[in-house]
Amino acid sequence: MKEFQKGKMVPMPSTALIPERDLGKIPVLECIHVGIEFGGLKAVEDFNFTIGKTEIAGLIGPNGAGKTTVFNLLTRVYTPTHGTIMIDGQDTKGKTTVQLSKMGVARTFQNIRLFSDMTVEDNVRVGLHNRMKYTTASGILRLPSYWKKEKESHERAMELLSIFDMQDMAGLKAGNLPYGAQRRLEIVRALATEPKLLLLDEPAAGMNPNETGELMENIVKIRDEFQIAVLLIEHDMKLVMGICEGICVLNFGKIIAKGTAEEIQSNPEVIKAYLGNNSMEG
Amino acid sequence: MKKGLKINKTATKDYITYLVVIAAFIIITFMNRGGMLNKRMQGLLVPVCCYIVMAISLNLTVGIMGELSLGHAGFMSLGAFTGVVVSQSLITAIPNDVIRLVISLAAGAVVAAVGGFLIGLPVLRLRGDYLAIVTLAFGEIIMDVINCLIVGHDSEGLHVIFNFRGDKTVADLNLAEGGSAIIKGAQGAVGTKTIATFTAGFIIIMITLFVVLNFVRSRSGRAVLAIRDNRIAAESVGVDVMKHKMIAFVISTTLAGMAGALYGLNFNMISADKFNFNTSILVLVFVVLGGLGNILGSIIAATVLYILPEVLRGLQDYRMLIYAVVLIVVMITTNNPKVRGLFLKIIPKRNKTEGGEAQ
Numbered sequence A: 001m002k003e004f005q006k007g008k009m010v011p012m013p014s015t016a017l018i019p020e021r022d023l024g025k026i027p028v029l030e031c032i033h034v035g036i037e038f039g040g041l042k043a044v045e046d047f048n049f050t051i052g053k054t055e056i057a058g059l060i061g062p063n064g065a066g067k068t069t070v071f072n073l074l075t076r077v078y079t080p081t082h083g084t085i086m087i088d089g090q091d092t093k094g095k096t097t098v099q100l101s102k103m104g105v106a107r108t109f110q111n112i113r114l115f116s117d118m119t120v121e122d123n124v125r126v127g128l129h130n131r132m133k134y135t136t137a138s139g140i141l142r143l144p145s146y147w148k149k150e151k152e153s154h155e156r157a158m159e160l161l162s163i164f165d166m167q168d169m170a171g172l173k174a175g176n177l178p179y180g181a182q183r184r185l186e187i188v189r190a191l192a193t194e195p196k197l198l199l200l201d202e203p204a205a206g207m208n209p210n211e212t213g214e215l216m217e218n219i220v221k222i223r224d225e226f227q228i229a230v231l232l233i234e235h236d237m238k239l240v241m242g243i244c245e246g247i248c249v250l251n252f253g254k255i256i257a258k259g260t261a262e263e264i265q266s267n268p269e270v271i272k273a274y275l276g277n278n279s280m281e282g
Numbered sequence B: 001m002k003k004g005l006k007i008n009k010t011a012t013k014d015y016i017t018y019l020v021v022i023a024a025f026i027i028i029t030f031m032n033r034g035g036m037l038n039k040r041m042q043g044l045l046v047p048v049c050c051y052i053v054m055a056i057s058l059n060l061t062v063g064i065m066g067e068l069s070l071g072h073a074g075f076m077s078l079g080a081f082t083g084v085v086v087s088q089s090l091i092t093a094i095p096n097d098v099i100r101l102v103i104s105l106a107a108g109a110v111v112a113a114v115g116g117f118l119i120g121l122p123v124l125r126l127r128g129d130y131l132a133i134v135t136l137a138f139g140e141i142i143m144d145v146i147n148c149l150i151v152g153h154d155s156e157g158l159h160v161i162f163n164f165r166g167d168k169t170v171a172d173l174n175l176a177e178g179g180s181a182i183i184k185g186a187q188g189a190v191g192t193k194t195i196a197t198f199t200a201g202f203i204i205i206m207i208t209l210f211v212v213l214n215f216v217r218s219r220s221g222r223a224v225l226a227i228r229d230n231r232i233a234a235e236s237v238g239v240d241v242m243k244h245k246m247i248a249f250v251i252s253t254t255l256a257g258m259a260g261a262l263y264g265l266n267f268n269m270i271s272a273d274k275f276n277f278n279t280s281i282l283v284l285v286f287v288v289l290g291g292l293g294n295i296l297g298s299i300i301a302a303t304v305l306y307i308l309p310e311v312l313r314g315l316q317d318y319r320m321l322i323y324a325v326v327l328i329v330v331m332i333t334t335n336n337p338k339v340r341g342l343f344l345k346i347i348p349k350r351n352k353t354e355g356g357e358a359q
Ligand SMILES: Nc1ncnc2c1ncn2[C@@H]1O[C@H](COP(=O)(O)OP(=O)(O)O)[C@@H](O)[C@H]1O
Pocket: A038, A041, A043, A061, A062, A063, A064, A065, A066, A067, A068, A069, A070
């Protein structure tokens, strides 16, 4: 794997000493009794969860357990019917998806959602939407601020693409990329928003073991370089157990276990509900 | 390296579009000076420019934003009657036709912008094809409203009656000596001093190209493209969907208003029925056949399909046959990427052909 291009990669200063865990005084994410019902079906119930500033956490559980629903709650695609979600100490009550992006939550999707008709670079530039701003009028009239910001966002996009060594693909149509590259591009686009918390929904799905191995290294690198927290949903236990400092197991919308990889692996309830018949998957 | 190629590609495409328009303008101007255009063709020059602007601006809503609008002619109508009223009432104050034309076009654009904003405000926050329904209704309502308007101008200023019951006439305006009616209800605008010129038509096409192409290559334009591709993903990276759709839609209606104003000032009589549902559909046909999101395609489709029925009038029996064949050819050349690529390569030849077709 290539080294990152050094330079302006770190979006915000941090005092964290990597790889030492820094939970900080204020956790980046705090969920208190969070729940949502869909017409009586409790898809997520009494979800209590905390992630520290530069922590990598895993969310696992069988299909239909409610993992993606948790992401949709954290990004306000769904409004929780119960509980409180705090991002970096701020309550998210009444906020929209767009406001949550501005507050520092970025995500990828289980079913890839790229801007498939746009180029790879433009996908990343849309991610930079709130970081490289100029008015529509200066864009149409091509005032100096347009040229300056366009140049900056091009440089920034290339820099971000270099995380996965994807600079060469910048001009290609995103929809034409191979599957693994599409997943990586989604991560790059999410990073462009300069998040504090990165949510990855099954990032290794459909990847071969080599790609998965590289992805693992890259997730850790991203955390170290950007000093952000990562919450990932994944069925590949090698990946989850390999890089997650804290793991949360969900079954039928409820948390059945929380803890380190070792604790989870030896938890009888988790083995019964999930690992027992699923540990070899992916 | 790839990046450089890409920028050049889009920029080249834009330059080609500008070049085609400029070349066509020069060729047609010379043909006109050389007496090669008959009266009927000369009469088509301004309208065709207006319809090109209509097609490009509708392409912004339909092709680039991906929302269906069935009332684009309504915004053209707003611009047309605003332009006529402004121009006619300023005739003595501003005798210079060019300055008055510029002011009238600007006024038409502003009123259509406000109209677009008011329509967009409730509709663009909804998901689904509500814009189609509301713009359809808007087009019809605007037509009815203007059919009820009686407007006149005299030394005291503008006089406006809303002829709701249909029992009022111009006499009810009580115009002072020397005053004149500008809009006479269902008869529409009458006695308009025609100040539209082909050069003005060319300039509004260039303005439209400049605005639309630069918009699409800007931050806001990319946001609009992203929303069309995947709304949920766009929101997840912090794109304010409502705001950027609104910007695109208002730009689209503003340009339609400008085109309408020029159109209105090209005829000494024009009624609101001219801007009916059929006109909206006609422009939509230009956009769809020219290729969604394809600006050069819109220009070519609007030109060919607007002028062709007139040119073929002499051929009587074969007219509809040739029209159908041309429709299919336009569809294939502008929508198929491969044919389009080939077509872009032979663009210098294409310029001449186009000039020829306009003959
Ligand atoms: N919008 C919705 N309406 C109704 N039910 C939903 C909705 N979204 C998710 N669910 C239900 O919530 C449960 C959890 O789904 P999901 O979060 O996608 O599971 P997973 O853990 O596999 O990601 C499923 O039973 C699903 O049917």
